Amino acid sequence: MPKSTFFNLSPEKRCAIEQAAIEEFARNPYEQASLSKIVSACGIAKGSMYQYFDDKLDLYLYIVDLAYGKKRQFVNKAFALETDFFSTLEEYYRQSYLFAQEYPLLHQVTNNFWDSRADVLHSELAKGRSTRARDFQRFLTEAVHGGVVNPNLNPEAVFFVYHAVGKDLIDQFGCEENGKFFKEILDVLRYGLMIREELD
Amino acid sequence: MPKSTFFNLSPEKRCAIEQAAIEEFARNPYEQASLSKIVSACGIAKGSMYQYFDDKLDLYLYIVDLAYGKKRQFVNKAFALETDFFSTLEEYYRQSYLFAQEYPLLHQVTNNFWDSRADVLHSELAKGRSTRARDFQRFLTEAVHGGVVNPNLNPEAVFFVYHAVGKDLIDQFGCEENGKFFKEILDVLRYGLMIREELD
DNA sequence: CCCCAATATGACCACCCAGTCACATGATGC
DNA sequence: GCATCATGTGACTGGGTGGTCATATTGGGG
Numbered sequence A, B: 001m002p003k004s005t006f007f008n009l010s011p012e013k014r015c016a017i018e019q020a021a022i023e024e025f026a027r028n029p030y031e032q033a034s035l036s037k038i039v040s041a042c043g044i045a046k047g048s049m050y051q052y053f054d055d056k057l058d059l060y061l062y063i064v065d066l067a068y069g070k071k072r073q074f075v076n077k078a079f080a081l082e083t084d085f086f087s088t089l090e091e092y093y094r095q096s097y098l099f100a101q102e103y104p105l106l107h108q109v110t111n112n113f114w115d116s117r118a119d120v121l122h123s124e125l126a127k128g129r130s131t132r133a134r135d136f137q138r139f140l141t142e143a144v145h146g147g148v149v150n151p152n153l154n155p156e157a158v159f160f161v162y163h164a165v166g167k168d169l170i171d172q173f174g175c176e177e178n179g180k181f182f183k184e185i186l187d188v189l190r191y192g193l194m195i196r197e198e199l200d
Numbered sequence C: 001c002c003c004c005a006a007t008a009t010g011a012c013c014a015c016c017c018a019g020t021c022a023c024a025t026g027a028t029g030c
Numbered sequence D: 001g002c003a004t005c006a007t008g009t010g011a012c013t014g015g016g017t018g019g020t021c022a023t024a025t026t027g028g029g030g
Helices: A004-008 A011-027 A035-042 A046-052 A056-080 A085-102 A104-114 A119-145 A155-172 A179-191 B004-008 B011-027 B035-042 B046-052 B056-080 B085-102 B104-114 B119-145 B155-172 B181-191
Strands: none
Touching: A004 A011, A004 A046, A011 A035, A011 A056, A011 A104, A035 A046, A035 A056, A056 A085, A056 A104, A056 A119, A085 A104, A085 A119, A085 A155, A085 A179, A104 A119, A104 A155, A119 A155, A155 A179, A155 B155, A155 B181, A179 B155, A179 B181, B004 B011, B004 B046, B011 B035, B011 B056, B011 B104, B035 B046, B035 B056, B056 B085, B056 B104, B056 B119, B085 B104, B085 B119, B085 B155, B085 B181, B104 B119, B104 B155, B119 B155, B155 B181
């Protein structure tokens, strides 16, 4: 957590620091990101940074929180409107996609965080992963009880698949208009590869 | 490509160098891996390394090739035996899993390579991805013609999904003790989330 | 045995890093 | 104007990096 001095800063200065940090952590994973570059980018002294944050990790986790906070504002909309399972799912990805479009740097920060291998981040990663898994699985279980989702699938495996696809999907098409491909991908997950006799 | 002096080395010395490099590149992505640690680990002088390889990248790509060469020995078995589409797919991931079990370090090397963000590796990565895409789509088209795969799905989208999931799945192989999980994941892709009337 | 090319060496270079600390500057209350 | 405390500073430390190069060692052919 940042020190109180950080929050006493003028909003402009605070934003300048955040922005410089976001840019660096979007370009590089935690280990390769350079504090020296951040401070020189926002024009403050190296020592000042240590008045605001305990260390590099403290700053990093603060920025990661910022990114996820903003992302949550988007994806929560998907769960707000009450519709069927597959529509909610599609809306979830659409919102992730909008987030990536509107805040590409924050999106890169979350991506770098998610596939980070740094030892110091392991516990944080595990925490985030299990939270997401829990939320998704609750949502999935409802749909299974409602009879729209195949009950024979392992919910953990379903989460794994959706998460993997979501990550790459937003990564790959973050800057293009590709609504059609988007839906085709969700169709793959929805219908499965195996031919469906009942649809023919 | 290594210089000729490298191949003139005694097999023991060559293996010692390879082993030390493999360990370092398994632990760290390219950018963070340390040449100094590699040379001290295998007990040769720093300068000697530059008698064998042009630079760090040259050594790295050689090691990555080693890893993928070994991996190919495994996954090619999946395409050797003539069976149905879904069995081949399962066998492919089973072989990947076995590779990860038997050569965890090489497995980590391929993982680190695959989600590397280093600029110098971008072209190498793109090459690998397009090769995979071509192979997969040929394989998929056969299965569509054979009537086992839903012809309404966009083959490009199918590859996208399998690529994304396969990547993350293989990533997990190192730490998951459970060899069953990958089958459950393949089932998600095979059957799709939507309930299948014909199976109930 | 000696010569010479191939190979091995490690001190060294320039550069980068996170983090520190003695000191400078600012502001606040008196 | 003064004293006090919070904030800002950047040179510095100790440690790391990839890569170089003058020099030393080796080993085979004449």
